[in-house]
Amino acid sequence: MKDFEALKNIWHNQVALPKVSHEDVLRKVRKTKNGFANKLLIELFGMCLAISMLIYVWISSPFKMWTTHLAMVIMISCCLYYLYIQVRDYIRIKDESLLLNKPEEYIDYLKSYRSDRYILNTRKYKIYTWFLSFGFLFYFIEIAFLASLWVTVIGMVFTMGWILFCYFVLMKRYIRKEELKLEDMIQDLERLQQQFKTNEPNENQI
Amino acid sequence: MNKEALFKEIFQANSRKIYHLCYGYTGDDDSANDLMQETFMKVWQNLDKFRNQALISTWIYRIAVNTCLSYLRVEKRQAKDELTDNIIENKSEEISDKDEQVASLYKCISQLEENERLIITMVLDEIPYPEIAQISGISDGNLRVKIHRIKQKLTELYNKNERF
Numbered sequence: 001m002k003d004f005e006a007l008k009n010i011w012h013n014q015v016a017l018p019k020v021s022h023e024d025v026l027r028k029v030r031k032t033k034n035g036f037a038n039k040l041l042i043e044l045f046g047m048c049l050a051i052s053m054l055i056y057v058w059i060s061s062p063f064k065m066w067t068t069h070l071a072m073v074i075m076i077s078c079c080l081y082y083l084y085i086q087v088r089d090y091i092r093i094k095d096e097s098l099l100l101n102k103p104e105e106y107i108d109y110l111k112s113y114r115s116d117r118y119i120l121n122t123r124k125y126k127i128y129t130w131f132l133s134f135g136f137l138f139y140f141i142e143i144a145f146l147a148s149l150w151v152t153v154i155g156m157v158f159t160m161g162w163i164l165f166c167y168f169v170l171m172k173r174y175i176r177k178e179e180l181k182l183e184d185m186i187q188d189l190e191r192l193q194q195q196f197k198t199n200e201p202n203e204n205q206i
Numbered sequence: 207m208n209k210e211a212l213f214k215e216i217f218q219a220n221s222r223k224i225y226h227l228c229y230g231y232t233g234d235d236d237s238a239n240d241l242m243q244e245t246f247m248k249v250w251q252n253l254d255k256f257r258n259q260a261l262i263s264t265w266i267y268r269i270a271v272n273t274c275l276s277y278l279r280v281e282k283r284q285a286k287d288e289l290t291d292n293i294i295e296n297k298s299e300e301i302s303d304k305d306e307q308v309a310s311l312y313k314c315i316s317q318l319e320e321n322e323r324l325i326i327t328m329v330l331d332e333i334p335y336p337e338i339a340q341i342s343g344i345s346d347g348n349l350r351v352k353i354h355r356i357k358q359k360l361t362e363l364y365n366k367n368e369r370f
Contacts, residue, residue: 001365004357007311011226011330014308018225019239022217025246026210032247097255099248099269102343103321106272192275195321196343 040090047083051076063142071138078132085120104196111189118182122175129171133163213250220263221246223331224270230327231274233316241277245270267333267341271324314363322356329353 058072098109136159144152224245229238248269249256256262315323321342328338339349 002361002368004361007361007364008330010304010307010311013304014226015305016225016229016235016308018221018242019235020221020243020246022214022221022246025217025243025250026213028243029247029250097252099272100252100255100265101272103268103271103275104343107275110276192320195319 040087043086044083047079047086051079051083054079065142065145067138068142071135074131074135074138078128078135081128085124089117089120102196104193107189107193107196111186111193114182114185114189118178121178125171126167129163129167133160136160136163209253213253216249216253216262216266217246220266223263223333224266226331227267227270227324227327228274229312230315230330231320231323232277233312237277241270241273245273248273261337263333264337264340267328267337271341274324275320310367311364314360314367317363318356318359322352322359325349325352326356326360329357 054072054076063069092113098106101109140152140156140159143155221242225238225242228241228245229235232238232241245266249266252269256265315326318326325338325342328341335349335353336346339346342349344352
């Protein structure tokens with residue numbers, strides 16, 4: 001039979017040492033910093049390219065119908081919104097000061113972050129898809145007058161088919177997966193939060 | 207003192223204890239090293255905020271505790287516990303009696319609740335109680351009661367484990 005003091009002695013006799021040195025940490029900091037910056041840069045670059053192309057098409061093509069101009073405004077707004085969300089989330093996840101919060105408050109932050117991401121990936125993505133579909137729909141109105149019937153029909157069927165496939169197949173599957181994941185995470189986080197609750201225990205528990 | 211020299215000093219003074227905290231929480235060496243590395247990366251990024259702090263170790267522990275809590279988000283607990291048992295059992299074939307006792311102690315710690323693992327690791331590393339209270343955000347009185355209960359639980363687990 002060992003008492004707690006004996007366990008303490010075992011603990012202090014352990015020779016397990018970390019395999020990471022301070023140089024390893026600094027190396028990883030530099031590598032990760034570049035990794036984050038690059039990922040963000042690629043996303044920003046891709047979206048800026050898409051926006052520039054849309055603006056170029058808008059300026060260089062002599063669109064006559066108001067529906068096409070509306071389509072362009074909707075599509076550019078969607079791209080700008082996506083860009084804003086990505087940058088905002090990146091800044092939020094990089095906010096290191098949250099790590100200094102009390103564990104209970106930090107768990108609260110993790111819960112709200114997960115819920116927000118879930119809303120973004122499900123409800124907001126749904127709205128985003130609707131707007132993009134309307135954008136394409138308005139765009140094809142003028143195309144129908146300019147191009148041949150077959151080109152218009154093929155273009156519309158392909159675009160709408162893809163949007164419907166994303167919405168009804170990929171999106172549904174994705175939402176189901178996200179829901180399960182979120183439920184698991186929230187349960188875990190709530191269990192952790194319960195452990196840190198500061199209610200005084202009963203005297204007879206001592 | 208420049209930033210890199212200060213970081214080196216802080217790392218040398220705290221890395222071992224932070225590693226023990228992460229090891230106690232995850233129950234395996236590789237994850238403990240990863241979490242320790244992640245903790246110190248965050249320490250480096252926040253170093254300017256700490257420069258004039260009296261008790262820098264408290265903040266490092268706070269970061270380590272929160273980093274460990276985030277780790278649960280990606281790791282499945284049940285799977286992890288099974289894995290931990292396997293790792294400890296496999297390793298114990300190759301190690302001495304003393305190391306076996308340490309492995310057994312870690313195994314018992316892994317059977318505690320998450321916050322109990324974090325608290326008892328700090329107790330075993332002799333962190334003063336007021337500091338543990340500050341790190342875990344638990345009131346001083348409540349913490350003493352908790353520590354008393356965890357000590358009992360761990361001792362029982364260890365003795366039960368030793369009998370088999």
